[in-house]
Amino acid sequence: xxxxxxxxxxxxxxxxxxxxxxxxxxxxxxxxxxxxxxxxxxxxxxxxxxxxxxxxxxxxxxxxxxxxxxxxxxxxxxxxxxxxxxxxxxxxxxxxxxxxxxxxxxxxxxxxxxxxxxxxxxxxxxxxxxxxxxxxxxxxxxxxxxxxxxxxxxxxxxxxxxxxxxxxxxxxxxxxxxxxxxxxxxxxxxxxxxxxxxxxxxxxxxxxxxxxxxxxxxxxxxxxxxxxxxxxxxxxxxxxxxxxxxxxxxxxxxxxxxxxxxxxxxxxxxxxxxxxxxxxxxxxxxxxxxxxxxxxxxxxxxxxxxxxxxxxxxxxxxxxxxxxxxxxxxxxxxxxxxxxxxxxxxxxxxxxxxxxxxx
Ligand code: IPM
Ligand code: MG
Numbered sequence: 001x002x003x004x005x006x007x008x009x010x011x012x013x014x015x016x017x018x019x020x021x022x023x024x025x026x027x028x029x030x031x032x033x034x035x036x037x038x039x040x041x042x043x044x045x046x047x048x049x050x051x052x053x054x055x056x057x058x059x060x061x062x063x064x065x066x067x068x069x070x071x072x073x074x075x076x077x078x079x080x081x082x083x084x085x086x087x088x089x090x091x092x093x094x095x096x097x098x099x100x101x102x103x104x105x106x107x108x109x110x111x112x113x114x115x116x117x118x119x120x121x122x123x124x125x126x127x128x129x130x131x132x133x134x135x136x137x138x139x140x141x142x143x144x145x146x147x148x149x150x151x152x153x154x155x156x157x158x159x160x161x162x163x164x165x166x167x168x169x170x171x172x173x174x175x176x177x178x179x180x181x182x183x184x185x186x187x188x189x190x191x192x193x194x195x196x197x198x199x200x201x202x203x204x205x206x207x208x209x210x211x212x213x214x215x216x217x218x219x220x221x222x223x224x225x226x227x228x229x230x231x232x233x234x235x236x237x238x239x240x241x242x243x244x245x246x247x248x249x250x251x252x253x254x255x256x257x258x259x260x261x262x263x264x265x266x267x268x269x270x271x272x273x274x275x276x277x278x279x280x281x282x283x284x285x286x287x288x289x290x291x292x293x294x295x296x297x298x299x300x301x302x303x304x305x306x307x308x309x310x311x312x313x314x315x316x317x318x319x320x321x322x323x324x325x326x327x328x329x330x331x332x333x334x335x336x337x338x339x340x341x342x343x344x345x346x347x348x349x350x351x352x353x354x355x356x357x358x359x
Pocket of ligand 2: 278
């Protein structure tokens with residue numbers, strides 16, 4: 001029996017438009033093949049929303065988001081703002097606000113390498129092979145949301161790194177639950193040798209750990225974690241960390257999966273789930289039709305699994321991506337320089353191959 005779901009698509013900025021189209025097409029194909037009823041609406045956010053309304057997250061988009069069962073998001077940002085830090089209204093504010101408003105406090109970023117991409121990474125294949133990490137990045141606290149200040153003379157600025165016990169507790173529980181259904185190892189990453197917010201973080205994680213004696217807990221400082229991650233990625237199973245450290249570590253970890261263009265993420269919390277690639281708007285390649293649509297397609301797969309409980313359908317999508325890679329098809333970012341039997345193609349052709357393999 002099919003399910004009825006309302007999905008809001010927010011393509012956002014830059015390559016967001018190009019790649020999200022394929023995430024959506026994959027969802028439509030799954031709906032057709034498995035007799036589900038997915039209805040789609042669209043919303044604006046980011047630079048495109050500022051241009052249209054002056055607001056990076058218009059009320060209308062937020063209203064639509066609240067009414068939907070899940071959201072498929074693309075990317076946010078524009079070079080204009082990156083080059084001018086004095087601009088007050090910024091695209092990223094839209095993304096941060098929607099995360100906060102929807103209570104999306106847990107950001108899951110699975111790092112899994114498709115065997116076919118072993119050679120696409122800048123890290124040696126023997127180090128990478130078999131790596132499988134699930135990041136839990138806290139998403140609605142930390143310096144991202146702490147008080148921001150600038151003195152009147154504009155010469156001094158600060159961002160408050162702040163965590164409350166309940167914020168650490170709720171994400172720690174989610175991470176431990178996930179560790180239980182995996183290899184039962186959890187590494188909590190902080191900077192407790194220097195930061196008070198990290199000492200609270202560690203204290204709370206140590207307490208929650210007592211409820212999960214079957215899971216092996218390890219605490220690691222962020223600087224060491226950044227090093228261990230590329231030295232020996234296989235040592236990690238579930239990694240639990242705060243908003244800022246998680247942002248940085250997961251970009252680094254994308255190299256374990258071959259490319260930023262491969263990584264999907266799920267943000268969950270109180271209600272609606274929010275699914276997005278971890279890559280940004282990549283203005284340098286926007287509009288050229290060469291962006292990798294696989295992260296958006298894999299985000300759709302996460303939505304099917306996590307928000308809709310459609311495990312079979314989700315695995316079907318992942319399988320289709322795997323088959324496409326096995327057939328030798330690559331977008332530019334994952335093309336292997338060492339062998340010639342790869343067919344390098346653009347966004348449209350790659351997306352179409354995945355759809356073909358879904359049917
Ligand atoms: C991410 C992005 C965002 C973040 C930016 C665009 C605000 O880098 O989702 O990782 O820092 O959270
Ligand atoms: Mg980031």
